[in-house]
Amino acid sequence: MQKSVKVKKTKSGLMQRRESRLGILLILPTLILIGAVIIYPICYNVVLSFQKVALNPHRPSKFIGLKNYVNLFGDPEFYRSLGVTAAYVLVTVLGSTILGLLVALLMNRPFKGRKVARSLLLLSYVAPVVATVYVWKYMFNGLYGVVNYITVDVLHIFEQAPMWQDHPVYSVMLVVFYDIWRVFPYAFLMILAALQAVDESLYEAAQMDGASAWNRFWAITFPELIPSISAIISLRTIWNFYKFDDIYLFTKQVPVLGVYLYETAFAVHDNGGAAAITIVLFVIVFAFVILFGRKAVRK
Amino acid sequence: MPIPEDGFWTKISAMISTGELPAVVESGVDMLRLLNAEEALDLEATTEVIETVGKDRYYGGVLDMMKAPGTDQYLGVPISGWVSGIWYRKSMFEENNLEPPTTWENILKAAETLNDPDSKTYGIMISTEESDFTEQSFSSFTGSVGYDLFDDSGAPRFNTPEMKEVLEFYNSLYQYTLPGSNGVEQVKDGFVGGHAGMALYSTYIMGALVEQGMADDIGFAVPEKTEQGGFGMTSTMGISNMISEEERAAAIKFVSYLGNVEANIKWCHMAPGGSNPVLKDVADDPAYLDNEVLKAFGDTAALIPDAFENLQMLGVKDGEVNPAMGNISSKFLIPHCINSILVQGEDIDSAMEACQKALEEEVAAME
Numbered sequence: 001m002q003k004s005v006k007v008k009k010t011k012s013g014l015m016q017r018r019e020s021r022l023g024i025l026l027i028l029p030t031l032i033l034i035g036a037v038i039i040y041p042i043c044y045n046v047v048l049s050f051q052k053v054a055l056n057p058h059r060p061s062k063f064i065g066l067k068n069y070v071n072l073f074g075d076p077e078f079y080r081s082l083g084v085t086a087a088y089v090l091v092t093v094l095g096s097t098i099l100g101l102l103v104a105l106l107m108n109r110p111f112k113g114r115k116v117a118r119s120l121l122l123l124s125y126v127a128p129v130v131a132t133v134y135v136w137k138y139m140f141n142g143l144y145g146v147v148n149y150i151t152v153d154v155l156h157i158f159e160q161a162p163m164w165q166d167h168p169v170y171s172v173m174l175v176v177f178y179d180i181w182r183v184f185p186y187a188f189l190m191i192l193a194a195l196q197a198v199d200e201s202l203y204e205a206a207q208m209d210g211a212s213a214w215n216r217f218w219a220i221t222f223p224e225l226i227p228s229i230s231a232i233i234s235l236r237t238i239w240n241f242y243k244f245d246d247i248y249l250f251t252k253q254v255p256v257l258g259v260y261l262y263e264t265a266f267a268v269h270d271n272g273g274a275a276a277i278t279i280v281l282f283v284i285v286f287a288f289v290i291l292f293g294r295k296a297v298r299k
Numbered sequence: 300m301p302i303p304e305d306g307f308w309t310k311i312s313a314m315i316s317t318g319e320l321p322a323v324v325e326s327g328v329d330m331l332r333l334l335n336a337e338e339a340l341d342l343e344a345t346t347e348v349i350e351t352v353g354k355d356r357y358y359g360g361v362l363d364m365m366k367a368p369g370t371d372q373y374l375g376v377p378i379s380g381w382v383s384g385i386w387y388r389k390s391m392f393e394e395n396n397l398e399p400p401t402t403w404e405n406i407l408k409a410a411e412t413l414n415d416p417d418s419k420t421y422g423i424m425i426s427t428e429e430s431d432f433t434e435q436s437f438s439s440f441t442g443s444v445g446y447d448l449f450d451d452s453g454a455p456r457f458n459t460p461e462m463k464e465v466l467e468f469y470n471s472l473y474q475y476t477l478p479g480s481n482g483v484e485q486v487k488d489g490f491v492g493g494h495a496g497m498a499l500y501s502t503y504i505m506g507a508l509v510e511q512g513m514a515d516d517i518g519f520a521v522p523e524k525t526e527q528g529g530f531g532m533t534s535t536m537g538i539s540n541m542i543s544e545e546e547r548a549a550a551i552k553f554v555s556y557l558g559n560v561e562a563n564i565k566w567c568h569m570a571p572g573g574s575n576p577v578l579k580d581v582a583d584d585p586a587y588l589d590n591e592v593l594k595a596f597g598d599t600a601a602l603i604p605d606a607f608e609n610l611q612m613l614g615v616k617d618g619e620v621n622p623a624m625g626n627i628s629s630k631f632l633i634p635h636c637i638n639s640i641l642v643q644g645e646d647i648d649s650a651m652e653a654c655q656k657a658l659e660e661e662v663a664a665m666e
Contacts (some may be wrong), residue, residue, distance in 0.1 A: 054337065055312055055315040055316050055333075055337045055339075056315050056316075056318075056337040056338055056339050057315075057316060057317065057318045058318065058338070058541075059337065059338060137484070141485070141488075142477050142478065142479055142485070143419055143477060143485070143488070143489055143492070143494050144419075144492070160478070161478075163478055163479040163480070163642065164479075165479060165480055166479050166480050166642050166643065251480075252428065252429045252480065252638070263630065267629040267630060268625075268626045268629045268630060269312055269333065
C-alpha cells in the first residue's frame with residue numbers, strides 16, 4: 001500500500017516537474033522578447049547615462065561618472081520644465097477626462113443618429129497629430145485664421161489678433177485646449193464602455209427608493225466608473241508626461257520636459273545627457289504609477 | 300528607402316552609431332560638420348573630387364564655407380545650393396516710387412511705405428521664430444556689414460555695438476511685419492498670398508510664385524550695407540570613411556560625375572529655382588535657364604547664382620567655422636535672442652548680454 005502511494009507521489013512529482021518545464025518552455029519566448037525589447041534597452045540606457053557617448057562606434061565613449069546627472073540637477077531649466085509639465089499634465093488629464101465623462105453620459109442616452117454621433121466624436125483622436133496641429137495653426141494664423149476673424153473682425157473682442165503662439169498665457173491655453181480636444185475621445189470611449197456594463201437594476205432600485213438623478217450618479221454611476229477613470233488618468237498621465245510633438249509644433253513658450261529633453265540632448269546629439277534625463281523621468285513616472293496604482297486598487 | 304526631411308538627422312546619427320553610414324551623404328554643411336567631428340568623413344576623397352571638378356569653376360564663397368577646420372581639405376563637394384534674399388513685388392515698388400530693396404535704407408523705407416496692417420498687408424515678411432530659419436534670415440544682415448561672430452582667439456563677440464546695430468535694424472523691420480513668431484509658413488504664405496510687399500526667403504519660394512502666376516512681378520535683391528551679404532546653403536556630398544575601397548572609388552566617380560555640366564543641370568532642374576548652380580559655367584550655360592520655372596523669372600533667375608560669390612555665414616571667419624557653431628545653431632541661441640527682443644519685448648541690452656553668456660558657455664564646453 002505504502003509502496004503504491006510512494007509510486008503515485010513520485011509519478012505526480014515527475015508530472016509536476018514536466019509540467020513546470022513545459023510551462024517555462026512556453027513562456028520562454030515571451031521572456032526573451034521582454035528581455036530584448038524592454039530590459040536590455042533600460043539597462044543599456046542606464047550605462048549610457050554615465051558616459052559621454054561618441055556617435056561613431058570606432059571612437060570610444062568616455063565614462064564620466066555622475067556628470068550627466070550633476071549637470072541635469074544643476075540646471076534651473078530642468079526644474080522649470082518639471083513644474084510646467086506637472087501643471088500641463090494636471091490640467092489636460094483632468095480636462096480631457098471630465099469632458100470624456102460628460103460626453104459619454106450624453107452619448108449613453110438613446111437618441112436618433114447616436115451611432116453616427118459617437119463615430120464622429122472619435123475623429124480628433126484618430127486623425128494624425130501633425131495634420132491636426134497644422135489645422136489649428138491655420139485657425140489661429142494672424143493673417144487668415146478663422147479664430148482671429150471671429151474674435152477680431154466679427155465680434156471685436158480683440159482690437160488686434162493676439163499672438164496665440166507667443167503670449168505666455170495664450171500659448172499655454174492653446175496647447176492645453178488642443179490636447180483636451182484631441183484626446184477626450186479616448187476617455188469618452190473607455191467610460192462609455194464602462195457605462196454600458198452598469199447593471200440597470202441598480203438604477204431601477206434607486207429610482208424606487210426615490211433617488212434623484214444627481215444622487216443616482218454619485219451613488220451608482222461614479223463608483224462603477226472609478227476603475228476605468230483610474231486607468232484613464234494613470235495612462236494619460238504617463239503619455240502626457242512625455243508630451244513633445246504637438247507642443248513643439250505649436251509654440252516655443254511652453255517648455256515641457258519632452259521639449260527640454262529634445263533641446264538639451266538630441267538637438268546637440270548628447271546621447272549620454274539624454275539617457276540621464278530619461279532615467280530620471282522614468283523614475284518619476286514609475287513612482288507615480290506605483291503610488292497611484294496602489295490607491296486605485298485599494299479604492 | 301524614403302526618409303522624411305525632419306527625420307534625416309536622426310537617421311544619419313543612428314547610422315554613424317551602427318557604423319553603417321552610406322558611401323555618399325547629401326546634406327548641408329551643418330551635418331557635415333557633425334560627421335567630421337565624429338571622424339566619419341573621408342576628407343581626402345572629397346578634396347580629390349573638388350580638384351577633379353576644378354576649384355576655379357566654383358563661386359568664391361562656396362568652397363570657403365566647406366573647409367574642414369585646421370586643414371586644407373574640404374568637408375564635402377557642393378553640387379547645388381539655395382540663396383536667401385529679399386523678394387519684392389516690382390509693381391508695388393513702382394506705384395510707390397520706391398528703389399529696389401538692395402540697401403538697408405531702401406528696405407526700411409519700402410517696409411514702412413508698403414505696410415498697411417488694417418488691410419492685412421505688411422511691409423515685409425521676416426522670420427522671427429526660434430528656428431534656424433531666423434538665424435539664416437538674420438545672417439543676411441550680419442553678412443551685409445561684414446560682422447564676425449568670433450574674434451581672432453575664437454571668443455564670441457555678440458554683445459558688441461555692431462551686433463546691436465543689426466539687431467536694432469531687424470527690430471525696425473519687425474514693426475512692419477506680421478506680429479508674432481513667424482516661420483517658413485507665415486513668411487512664404489504671407490508673401491505668396493499677396494499680404495506683403497517684400498519677404499526675406501530662400502530661392503525655394505520660386506516654384507510657389509510661378510504657381511500663383513506672380514513670377515513676372517517679382518524682383519530679387521541681396522541686402523547690402525558695407526558689403527553684399529548673401530546667405531545661402533549648399534547641397535553637398537560628403538563621402539563616408541566607413542566603406543570599402545571599391546565603394547570609395549565608386550563614390551568618387553559618382554560625385555565627380557555630378558560636377559559634369561550636363562549632369563549638374565539635370566540635378567538643379569529637379570527643384571528649379573530652389574536648387575541653383577554653384578558652378579559658374581553651369582549658371583552661364585543657356586541649357587540651365589531653359590526651364591519653365593526659371594524662364595518665368597526672366598533675368599532674375601540668371602542673377603541669383605551670383606549671390607554665391609559673397610556667401611556669408613555666421614561663425615565662419617577667414618574660411619574656417621568655429622567648432623562651437625554647430626551647437627550654437629542647434630540650440631537656437633541667436634534666434635532665441637532675436638525672438639525675445641522682437642516678439643517677447645525683452646530689453647535689447649539684457650537679451651544681448653544673456654546671449655553673449657550662452658555663447659561663451661558653448662565655446663567653453665568645446666575646450
